[in-house]
Each structure stands twice: as structure tokens, then as C-alpha cells.
Amino acid sequence: MGDRIMIDLGAQEIRADATGFDSLANLHAKLSGYRQASLGIDSRHLGWIDAQLGACLLTIVNHSRMNGNDIQFFNIAPRIQTILQKNKTLVGTRADVHGTTIPVTSFSSVSEVDFSKFTRSRLMRPEMPRMSNGLKEKFFEGIDELFANGALWSKSPIPFFAGGQYFPRKDRLSFVLSDGGQGIQGSLLAAGKSFSDPVAAIDWAMEMNNSARQGDIPGGLGLGILKDFVAMNGGCLFVCSHLGYWESRNGRVTKRRLSGVYPGTVVSLEINTADAKSYHMQSAVNPYDIW
Incomplete structure (x- = not known):
């Protein structure tokens, strides 16, 4: 390891919940203090990470690399290393023999078409609930709008990262998009809408027709229709943006502030x-109604 500065990851597990994002925010805070340094992330205590959160790890690592830092992971448990190599978070060749990964993939802010093709090809799996063609199109339009909003408002200095994982034993298909930008509160402020609290900004963005877009540019569909779908489906939608965390699980909404700043906005x-x-x-009159 030579003169590399070692930084303790500081978490035994990182799951797709508020506690997991507290851990990710803590890692970002530790890395943010360094410039032009050789850094090692000591992962010896990490016993589990939800695979789709590899997209979030790469957001944090790339923010640090923007500061001229060289970063490597050390002491990763073999099982976790296998998971993160299978889904392309870490460099290495591991075959996905069970076909359960949605590989973590980077997109520039002008890659809307590539992102749209990626989500349709990766999420339309046999395990997905049955949807009519009309709803299926609106569902993917909603995901497309998440990317479009990030491209328009996030001002991210790094690529967007998306990825996911199918958990057959839990009957769950998870997908994450992380933009690495100025956060929902910052984006709304840039559009002339001020919120004193980051959670309130997310809460406003979750309403069906609320959008920072102006004039004849459509907006306000993405988060709203996805929220309504997962509520009926018994799934979960959460948004983490800087200090704010908003989650709808089985139709029940919880909100809280994180203990630190996550760099950007994540939609899971x-x-x-x-x-x-x-x-x-x-x-057909009201395309937001699902049954």
C-alpha cells in the first residue's frame, strides 16, 4: 500500500435504506477532505452491500477523483468482491451465470437515448408484473423523465450511474439511478422554487404534476407515476438527495434528514x-390513473 492513505469505510453493511445512505454520506465526507492524494478505502468490516448500490459507490468515488485523488478498495470480502465485479462496479471478470444483475453503467447527460434503451432492455424481465402496453409505455416514460430531469437540472460534474439487481429469494427487482449533481433542493432553487428543508423539496417533487420545467416542456410524471405504481405493487420507491431522504414502502411514506450529504440525487x-x-x-383521458 506504500504511502497510500487508508480510510475506513466504517460500515458493516450498506443496504438500500436510510441507514445505508448515512454510511455512503459518511464515506463521501471522509473522501472530500483530500486533494491530489493516493487513497485506499478499507472495507474489511463490510459484510454486505446491496449490489445495485454499486452505482452510488461509483458516484462517490468519481466525485473524489474529480479532486485529483487516486482511489482503490482494499480488504474486500471475496463474496462482496464477486458481487461487485459481476455487476461491473469493480474491475474484474466474473460471469453472471444466473442472469440476475443489471450491470452498473455510466451515462453522460446527453445520453438519453442510450439510457432509454438500457432501461427497457434490462427491466423488461419475465419477473416483472404484467402491464398493459399503455401502462408499460408510461412506466418507462416515467423512468426516462428521471434521467431527463437530472440532465436538465443536476449540473453534475460526473457521469450518471445506473444499475440494478434481481433478488429471486426476496421476489424483488431493484434499480438505481444516481446523478451526482446539486440535489433536488438545489435544482428547484435554480428554477426559482425555494425550500428551506431538503426533505420538503423532495416531498414537493413527488407530487404527480409538480415540475420545475417551464412553458411547453412536459414534466412531473416520472416520480409521481412510479410512486403510484410501487404503492399498488407492494414495492418501494425512495429518493435520496443531499441531506434529504424520502421513502414510500408498501404505500407508507417516511421522511428524514441524513447525517451527512450524499453527493447528488439517487432514485431507487x-x-x-x-x-x-x-x-x-x-x-385514456387521465393517463396517470392505474388499476
């Missing part, structure tokens, strides 16, 4: 694949 979609219901657009 967790779909209940055990859901046997079929979903359709209720009305």
Missing part, C-alpha cells in the same frame, strides 16, 4: 416480482 425503484396482479391504464 424496488419492484415486488411476486405481485400476480395485472396493471392497466384506467383512462
